[in-house]
Amino acid sequence: MFGGDEKSRYSISGNYFDQKGIVLATDFKRYSARLNYEKEYSKKLKLATSIFGSNSSEDKLTGAAYNGIGFSNAFSSLYLANPLQTVRNADGSFNTTAQPAINPTLNTISGQQFSDNSIQDIVATINQTKLSHVLGNISGEYRLTGELVLRSMFGVDLLNTKLNYYSPSYTTLGNNGGTITGSGSIGTINYLSWLNEITISYSHAFHSKHFLDALAG
Numbered sequence: 001m002f003g004g005d006e007k008s009r010y011s012i013s014g015n016y017f018d019q020k021g022i023v024l025a026t027d028f029k030r031y032s033a034r035l036n037y038e039k040e041y042s043k044k045l046k047l048a049t050s051i052f053g054s055n056s057s058e059d060k061l062t063g064a065a066y067n068g069i070g071f072s073n074a075f076s077s078l079y080l081a082n083p084l085q086t087v088r089n090a091d092g093s094f095n096t097t098a099q100p101a102i103n104p105t106l107n108t109i110s111g112q113q114f115s116d117n118s119i120q121d122i123v124a125t126i127n128q129t130k131l132s133h134v135l136g137n138i139s140g141e142y143r144l145t146g147e148l149v150l151r152s153m154f155g156v157d158l159l160n161t162k163l164n165y166y167s168p169s170y171t172t173l174g175n176n177g178g179t180i181t182g183s184g185s186i187g188t189i190n191y192l193s194w195l196n197e198i199t200i201s202y203s204h205a206f207h208s209k210h211f212l213d214a215l216a217g
Contacts, residue, residue, distance in 0.1 A: 030056035159191035
């Protein structure tokens, strides 16, 4: 959406993106919006601003159990799984019967079975990153004379991200080497940067043939 009058102009836009990954437990969702506004208050003074904001959420496979190709990799272990073994039992629970190709013995802790079902590991593990981003600036221009212009701009960039990770005790990573504890972690990053520019420019034409432009700031 955009509009304005003889002395002002504005535009507002928004975007929504939602994508499901081709791999289980992977997706990306983002909301974003942008505002641009400019107004001439007089023949000498002009102000403008631009603001952009977004919020996103991403579920993904990561970490030691999901990167690379190896026997401990939940995704690549699918290639080693018995193609005749069902993913779930008749009662709907995950089939964790030992698969010699992946694990020569059935892992049990107090009678609880874990591992040996890569689909269960992928679906049960939470690995979500949430990110908020705001980028904005405001600028002003004042014409001191017909050839001398003073400009000032201030901008700020705000970034906040949070990672939530959890592997239940019945998954390969969550069994924690033989103890029923589960494995989880939370990580955050807060980032702030700002920029301020002040410049003065001079522009002069000599008999419409020669031109001089100078900028200092």
